[in-house]
Amino acid sequence: MNRILRVNTRTGELRYVKTTEKEMQEGGRSFIVHNLLREVDPACDPIGGDNHFIIANGLLGDTSLTTAGRLSIGAKSPLTGGVKESNVGGSAGKALGKLGLKAVILEDIPEKVSCRVLVVRKDGAELVETPELQGVESKKTIDALQGRYGTEAAVLCIGPAGEYRLSAAVVATTDHTGVQVRVAGRGGLGAVMGSKGIKAVVLDSKGATAPKPADPEAFSDVKKQIAKIIRDDPKTENRHDYGTPAVLGTCNALGILPTRSFRTGSFEQADAISGDTVAELIVKRGGEGKRGLPCVRGCIIACSNIFPHPDGKAHIASLQYENIALLGSNLGIGDIDEVAELNDLCNEVGIDAIDGGAAIGVAMDMGLLPFGDAEGAKELVRQVGQGTAMGRVIGSGAAVTGKVFGSTRIPTVKGQAMPAYDPRSLKGIGVTYAMSAMGADHTAGNALETAKYLDPQGTEGQVQISHKLQVRGAILDSFGVCLFLRPAFVKDPELAAQLLNARYGWDWTYRDVRAMSDECLRAEHEFNRAAGIDETRCDIPEFMRKEALPPMNTTFDIPRDEMQKIWETEVEEGVF
């Protein structure tokens, strides 16, 4: 963590720079926003030379804590025009940690279109020209690079969509078993990577060893306490067996499952694409299918999966709730194999399944093709890879697609598509969509869990709860750990500080952790304001304030001025 690799993509210059004391206390998401504020003109063109493409490890990214190693990708977003952090599992975070790197920062843009790979090894880094990879899809790119640099090498890459600099382009990455393709999906960060002329980053940590914590025993002790809490948590088993798809049934029952481009909140074929169905089919089909996979090595929750074809051959890894919803119910598609195929295609061409699914939904809603037309939907995703006009529109995400089709029903906030939680019947997440600097992003503060104790359709308490969820999100994203680690910190918030103290030899309390998170959120809003985004005016789309959502027949009715007071609401000390 004591070095940062800086790459000037115009000159080809590579520099290792010592991490400053201030940077040392930043991690992942908080590193990204502070780096942007320090060095990037907020008004810059997201795909121009002034933007940075940042790969940043969380504060605990080089430790063996369970779930640690989730990686933050960041930049000024081409989709939202504001700061963006997109969080991803896989093997890259741990590799970065082993290589002793806090971050890799790609600066400037090349003078001519170029296709290069940045290879980072223990003893140095180099830029390699790879014209043969131009236009190549994600998995083939990964295979080619792991063929060259070894299957142990972690790869971050873009598909054709990123090379086209489309606003919904993702950064795809490997897991440690060479099976999963994980993606940093939100915010179009693949377009920023593409603008730098970098097709992939290879992190070859052979021979490198992650640094030891400042106090190994203390770290091991806290780590064990946390592992025990997680193992004992009643949700862990369900997460292991069913993963995120498990919540599809919950969302359908709550009436917040995006269905037919957010026309309704429940789907008559929900059972066919539910978590139960996914799990059952994995077991029944056997073969390469698998449940309970970790996304980062050593995670004891292990909520990922390999979803197989009917013949047992691996189809996609991993199949997640948000993608099933946006590519399934949202398109009126009730066939899980078609959904898997669509998801796989999105990964291959390199676009976000959420924004891509929302874009196709909008196109269906405007009559381009009928809801339920899986073949038509797949063809649209293929066209993204081919760079046709329609493909480029879809690959630019739901906001551009809606504009091009003249739609008044565009499910986006700050240009970014809503994930799989309709805010009309889960109002807390609506506040997050509107007020987070991240735009419509469930990972910024998902209110789903609050539905157990707070009427999700009521307006009471939703603003405050969103504030709390956003504080928590910023902590987890800066630590480089998963949301599912939360039960440990709920039980004892001080564990969060103890982890940092053991890793770095600091003397923090929860209060310091909280201050770091508050400062991260504040800095994000500062960046957005300076980028010309007037956050106080952001809102849920007009149609969601007017059009009632069946089956609950609710509109989004939290007054804008009440949402604007979010940062004045109290979040209790220690709350997680």
Add this chain to the structure above:
Amino acid sequence: MNRILRVNTRTGELRYVKTTEKEMQEGGRSFIVHNLLREVDPACDPIGGDNHFIIANGLLGDTSLTTAGRLSIGAKSPLTGGVKESNVGGSAGKALGKLGLKAVILEDIPEKVSCRVLVVRKDGAELVETPELQGVESKKTIDALQGRYGTEAAVLCIGPAGEYRLSAAVVATTDHTGVQVRVAGRGGLGAVMGSKGIKAVVLDSKGATAPKPADPEAFSDVKKQIAKIIRDDPKTENRHDYGTPAVLGTCNALGILPTRSFRTGSFEQADAISGDTVAELIVKRGGEGKRGLPCVRGCIIACSNIFPHPDGKAHIASLQYENIALLGSNLGIGDIDEVAELNDLCNEVGIDAIDGGAAIGVAMDMGLLPFGDAEGAKELVRQVGQGTAMGRVIGSGAAVTGKVFGSTRIPTVKGQAMPAYDPRSLKGIGVTYAMSAMGADHTAGNALETAKYLDPQGTEGQVQISHKLQVRGAILDSFGVCLFLRPAFVKDPELAAQLLNARYGWDWTYRDVRAMSDECLRAEHEFNRAAGIDETRCDIPEFMRKEALPPMNTTFDIPRDEMQKIWETEVEEGVF
């Protein structure tokens, strides 16, 4: 002027409402922004039910003053997301005046896609279902409606682009001779009209008489003074003979003529598309070609034209500088007949020739087709009418086109394409592009004339001059008169107040006129801020600050913080 017609496009209800005393003192552009501020949620969806589509007559729109009758079309813009006024000549303004109407306001949106015509007569108005006009191009629409309601009826209509609610859609209108198709081009207001399900507005003023001025003799006297000044002005004859195309040579020499998507500021084939060439060909070809046409009845400047085919048949009326530049040099096309054809096609499908030309330029710059490919460019415009994916992209304007093609060279400000004056070598207009609530719009404050006394490439005085030009623009656009009337007010600013006093029986001085303009500009910024546009952050695109523009090799280098102080700069009393 003492009535306003309000049409609820959802319920079909039509209401004539008495103009309030406050509204009486607003006209055209100032009426639009004040109506929006009073009644429209600035955060609304531009093509949703909360927006207004406003047709507003200028304060002098019902008088016989030369150039009076230019009409303001306004709404929250789908292109910029802010307030927009687009000004147009033609016969509709005078017809509105005769009908005693200050404005027509279309409210709400229909529940289902519909194609209706609003017919306004002396004795009332009605909404007529016209499914036969769905998808019909502009001229055919006008012909069909004038066939039905008489050739004297003024028509405002949209082409297919407006029906598709594309962000660069225009509102086309007739002149009093049934020859010209004039368009209110900027800001995508055709999409707002389309969203209301209104294909056209027919203003049939048969039997109606414009109200007499409060003091007819005084009015006649001021009018005569103004006419004399205009007739005596040395620029008038040139304007009459050559019209706006005359400035193409000037702009080419200054190095501000957009050429090959703003790659250079002069065009080696400039002579072939210049004002001289246009004028010569009109004379040489004869037939239906004509110079010195008025755009509003009674204008003594009469700078419009009918540009003929080689065989003398009318091709397009009128051919204007900005369109020649954006569709000619900007696309590397040096054939004036091809430019005329492209312009005609833009009018027919109903998109702005400026934003459409800039969009095709960006597509050419990104390699979709080569510069100079007139056939390819025409095919793209035809596709707008057909509603293909590529057509919808181009019809959404340069900003969306640039995004979809992943370009870093998008010549837009606030989402709107720059007209035919590259701000790198005419810096005053750059300040207007960045700081006007209207986005990149030369009519908001064109600094071209200032090049005579202020170094156009220098930074000195440009911010202040833009302020002055913007004040003047808001006066003229609120009066409903042409920029070319300016020499009269330069000679004696009090003439502006005297016109209002004679028309309305007021007691204004220039100071009141100026206050009205200041208040109009202030209100526009208030609306934009409330719409979430942080005006202090607006800037010229990054590439124009970095990429030097040949042949002068200038970048846009007025510091952002200096531009932000524009409203603090002094504009002398009486300056016009």
